[in-house]
Structures are given as structure tokens and as C-alpha cells.
Amino acid sequence: KIPTIREDHKEVLEKVEYLIKNKIVKPYKTKWVAIKLLEGDKEITNIVKETVDEVTWKNVYGILSKHEDAFLSVACGRYDWIGRRTEEVIVRHMHRRRHPHAHNRLMGRLMRLPIVRRGMGQVTLTHFLDNIVTHPFWGFIVLICILGLIFWMTYSIGAPLQKILDKYLVQESSNLIMRKLAEFPDWFKGLIVDGVIGGAGTVLTFIPILLIFFFVFGFL
Incomplete structure (x- = not known):
């Protein structure tokens, strides 16, 4: 039996x-061509693309x-086939030589198949999103939307907090x-209040x- x-x-x-x-020309067989397409074979893919109609x-x-x-499923299927054939050969060989314990030790070293890969045959949410955000056109649209959302969140949440700090930190501190400096010269009060308090408070x-x-960008 073939792989x-x-x-x-x-x-x-x-x-x-x-x-x-019935759309593939000889000498290619339909199943073989289908497997090659799933493997991503460029030559067969180009042949099929040129042979079948546009809708197909x-x-x-x-x-x-x-x-x-x-x-991955194609490759694992072949490894499964190789594993079964190898096991059959070893079993026959060990049966002839009547060494069952040697057979078990050898099989333990050689046989690690089949390898189970979770999620095969399914398109995961991560895979689906990757296809969108890496698309030449839709990826650019998604980027613009994300940046717009970030700036909107930043100023819609940050602006009210900025006003609160300005009112209760800068203005109250200045007053x-x-x-406290009522008896000092005007130039000194201006230096402290408008220069130090005003400048540092604005920052x-x-x-x-x-x-x-930075929190939103760090999360992304």
C-alpha cells in the first residue's frame, strides 16, 4: 500500500x-496531483493553474x-507508512531469529511515530488573523484602524486626566x-511660579x- x-x-x-x-492531462493521476497541491509543489501548482478553468x-x-x-499531514502520512513498513520488516526479522526482547528494545529506539500535531486540519484564529494583518491591502487598512484607535483612546482617556492634574497640581501649587512668596519681589515669584512650577507642572x-x-503599544 502506497503512502x-x-x-x-x-x-x-x-x-x-x-x-x-477529469481536468488533469496524462500522465498525471488525479490523487497524486491533489497531494502535490496540498504539499505546495510549485511546478504542479502552475500546471494545474494553466490547465483547469478559472472557476475551478x-x-x-x-x-x-x-x-x-x-x-504536514502529507509528510506525517509518509512517515507513518515508513514506520509501519519498518516495523513489519523488523518483526519478521526478529521472529526468524527468535529474539523478542531485542525486538522490543530496537522498536523502542526506532519507533516514535505517529507524531500527533494538534490543530492540524483546522484554521486557527491566530492563523486567520495572520492572513488578514499580513495582507498587502487589508493589512494596511487594519494598521490605520489600530493607530486611529490608539490615538483616540490615548486622548479620550488621557485628556481628562491631564486637565485634573493641571487644575489640582499646577494651579493649586502655583496659588x-x-x-507663600507674597513678600518677595515680583521677578522672583514669576521665576518660581511661572518658570519652575509652571514648566515642570506642564510636563x-x-x-x-x-x-x-506606551502601555497600549507595549501590549501590541
């Missing part, structure tokens, strides 16, 4: 076979795009310092905006 694809992608293989059936290729390409991990009022901005 075949694993069960998790057999339905996908059958769909591709059905779409290209669009349907085939849609299936291949949703199951880009199918090549308090101004009363401090931007802290909420900066914190929100």
Missing part, C-alpha cells in the same frame, strides 16, 4: 480531487489557502506658592497621555 495522507486532511484531499477530476482554480486555491498546514500633566500611549 497516503493522514485522516485529519483526507476530506480536504477528497475535495481537491473532486474539483480537478479559484475554488482549489480557496481550499489550499485555508489549509496551508496540509503539507499656594504665590501666597507632569502629559504623564497620563504618555503612560496610556
Whole structure:
């Protein structure tokens, strides 16, 4: 029995076979071509694209795009086949030599198949989102939307906090310092209140905006 694809992608293989059936020129066989398409073979992909009609290729390409991990199932199917054939040969050999314990030790070292890969045959949410955000057109649209949302969140949340800090930190501090320095010259009061308190306070009022901005970007 020749190597075949694993069960998790057999339905996908059958769909591709059905779409290209009777549309592939000899000497290629339909099943072999379908497997090669799932593997991502460039030469066979180009041949099929040039051979079948546009509607058929669009349907085939849609299936291949949703199951880009199918090549893993094809490879694992071959490894499964190799594992079974190897086990059969070793069993026959050990049976002839009547060394069952040696057979178990050897099989323990050689046989580590099948390898189970979770999620094969399924398009995960992460995979789906990756296809969107890395798209040449839609990825750019998503980027603009994300940046717009970030700036909107930053100023819609940060601006009220900035006003609160300006009112209760800068203005109240300035009024308090101004009363304490009532007997000092005007130039000194201006230096302390308008220069030190006003300058440093203005910088401090931007802290909420900066914190929100960098927190959101850090999360992304």
C-alpha cells in the first residue's frame, strides 16, 4: 500500500480531487496531483493553474489557502507508512531469529511515530488573523484602524486626566506658592511660579497621555 495522507486532511484531499477530476492531462493521476497541491509543489501548482478553468482554480486555491498546514499531514502520512513498513520488516526479522526482547528494545529506539500535531486540519484564529494583518491591502487598512484607535483612546482617556492634574497640581501649587512668596519681589515669584512650577507642572500633566500611549503599544 502506497503512502497516503493522514485522516485529519483526507476530506480536504477528497475535495481537491473532486474539483480537478477529469481536468488533469496524462500522465498525471488525479490523487497524486491533489497531494502535490496540498504539499505546495510549485511546478504542479502552475500546471494545474494553466490547465483547469478559472472557476475551478479559484475554488482549489480557496481550499489550499485555508489549509496551508496540509503539507504536514502529507509528510506525517509518509512517515507513518515508513514506520509501519519498518516495523513489519523488523518483526519478521526478529521472529526468524527468535529474539523478542531485542525486538522490543530496537522498536523502542526506532519507533516514535505517529507524531500527533494538534490543530492540524483546522484554521486557527491566530492563523486567520495572520492572513488578514499580513495582507498587502487589508493589512494596511487594519494598521490605520489600530493607530486611529490608539490615538483616540490615548486622548479620550488621557485628556481628562491631564486637565485634573493641571487644575489640582499646577494651579493649586502655583496659588499656594504665590501666597507663600507674597513678600518677595515680583521677578522672583514669576521665576518660581511661572518658570519652575509652571514648566515642570506642564510636563507632569502629559504623564497620563504618555503612560496610556506606551502601555497600549507595549501590549501590541
